[in-house]
Amino acid sequence: MKRDNNKLLVIVPAYNEDTVIENTLRQINKEIKLIKNLKTDLLVVNDGSKDNTKMLSKKHAIVLSHLVNMGSGAATRTGLKYARNNNYKYALTIDADGQHSPKDMLKIINHLIKTNDDLVIGSRLINSKGMPINRVLGNNILNLVTRILLGVRVTDSQSGLKGFSKKAIDTIEIKTNGYEFCAEIIWKAKKNNLIISEVPIKAIYTEYSKAKGQSNINALRIIKSIIVQKIKEV
Amino acid sequence: MFFTKYNLLIILSSPILMLFILRIYDNYKRKRISLRAGILLGLFWLILLIGVLFNKYIFEIILRSKLSDSTPLSLYDMIQIVAIIFLIYVSFRQSFKIEDLREKITKINEEIALYKKD
Numbered sequence: 257m258k259r260d261n262n263k264l265l266v267i268v269p270a271y272n273e274d275t276v277i278e279n280t281l282r283q284i285n286k287e288i289k290l291i292k293n294l295k296t297d298l299l300v301v302n303d304g305s306k307d308n309t310k311m312l313s314k315k316h317a318i319v320l321s322h323l324v325n326m327g328s329g330a331a332t333r334t335g336l337k338y339a340r341n342n343n344y345k346y347a348l349t350i351d352a353d354g355q356h357s358p359k360d361m362l363k364i365i366n367h368l369i370k371t372n373d374d375l376v377i378g379s380r381l382i383n384s385k386g387m388p389i390n391r392v393l394g395n396n397i398l399n400l401v402t403r404i405l406l407g408v409r410v411t412d413s414q415s416g417l418k419g420f421s422k423k424a425i426d427t428i429e430i431k432t433n434g435y436e437f438c439a440e441i442i443w444k445a446k447k448n449n450l451i452i453s454e455v456p457i458k459a460i461y462t463e464y465s466k467a468k469g470q471s472n473i474n475a476l477r478i479i480k481s482i483i484v485q486k487i488k489e490v
Numbered sequence: 491m492f493f494t495k496y497n498l499l500i501i502l503s504s505p506i507l508m509l510f511i512l513r514i515y516d517n518y519k520r521k522r523i524s525l526r527a528g529i530l531l532g533l534f535w536l537i538l539l540i541g542v543l544f545n546k547y548i549f550e551i552i553l554r555s556k557l558s559d560s561t562p563l564s565l566y567d568m569i570q571i572v573a574i575i576f577l578i579y580v581s582f583r584q585s586f587k588i589e590d591l592r593e594k595i596t597k598i599n600e601e602i603a604l605y606k607k608d
């Protein structure tokens with residue numbers, strides 16, 4: 257990594273994650289320490305959790321709390337707005353359920369710094385080994401929908417591990433509150449002529465992350481929401 | 491005779507349709523919807539209004555083309571059409587209101603979270 261006095265914000269949207277949140281944050285903090293040339297902050301956006309997510313997160317990170325649960329899109333929007341308000345040069349979003357390896361976080365950050373890319377997506381589908389077949393199928397259907405409806409070709413439109421440049425932080429305005437925000441981010445990036453790239457990452461599927469993650473029924477909701485967004489844009 | 495079923499359909503439905511067109515204009519003026527969305531929604535309701543205003547001719551064309559084997563517009567058909575138009579109007583209005591409220595709640599939630607850092 258080149259020497260730079262810039263700031264990076266790692267955003268972790270979390271809802272009722274007290275079983276795993278401490279472990280996830282510990283691992284992220286461990287990796288953050290390896291980033292020598294960036295001042296890095298860890299932010300948890302507690303999306304109206306009813307369990308101890310907020311209390312446990314406070315030990316390891318800055319915590320912003322939504323009063324009521326609004327969805328992962330809303331939590332990500334709050335995190336990106338915090339990054340914008342506090343002039344962070346880079347932002348990175350990572351799931352709270354432990355689905356992503358914090359080591360992959362470094363890959364994304366390195367890619368952001370070395371290139372001029374604005375949105376770096378951690379793709380689980382470039383090498384989908386170990387990913388449940390229903391998830392591979394569901395994600396590929398959503399990729400196809402994203403391509404047809406939004407005109408963006410990516411291999412993993414639903415990845416929660418994403419890196420944002422300053423330009424992306426400042427220009428991407430998320431409107432949706434649910435999981436459909438992932439496709440919306442890519443769409444808005446394309447509309448704003450931002451450079452989008454993908455980096456292969458590993459997805460860790462535990463019983464917990466499988467239960468917490470998106471189901472294929474959610475995929476239908478996402479498709480509906482993308483269509484609604486598209487109509488609204490008209 | 492003025493109070494034919496065709497005219498009754500116009501009298502009952504067109505005020506609802508015109509009200510909705512006016513609301514779209516009002517929503518555009520208040521910047522709740524974009525110009526393009528306003529034009530699209532306005533066109534949708536305008537087509538329905540034109541359909542209602544010329545319902546007699548439309549029903550005659552449908553009957554002549556044998557697209558319907560039913561008798562000319564009955565009183566029951568007329569009530570049904572008015573009710574459907576009214577329900578579409580109510581559902582559109584409600585969905586606008588819900589969307590508006592959702593956006594406001596989201597904004598409040600976000601502002602509180604950013605203002606009151608834990």
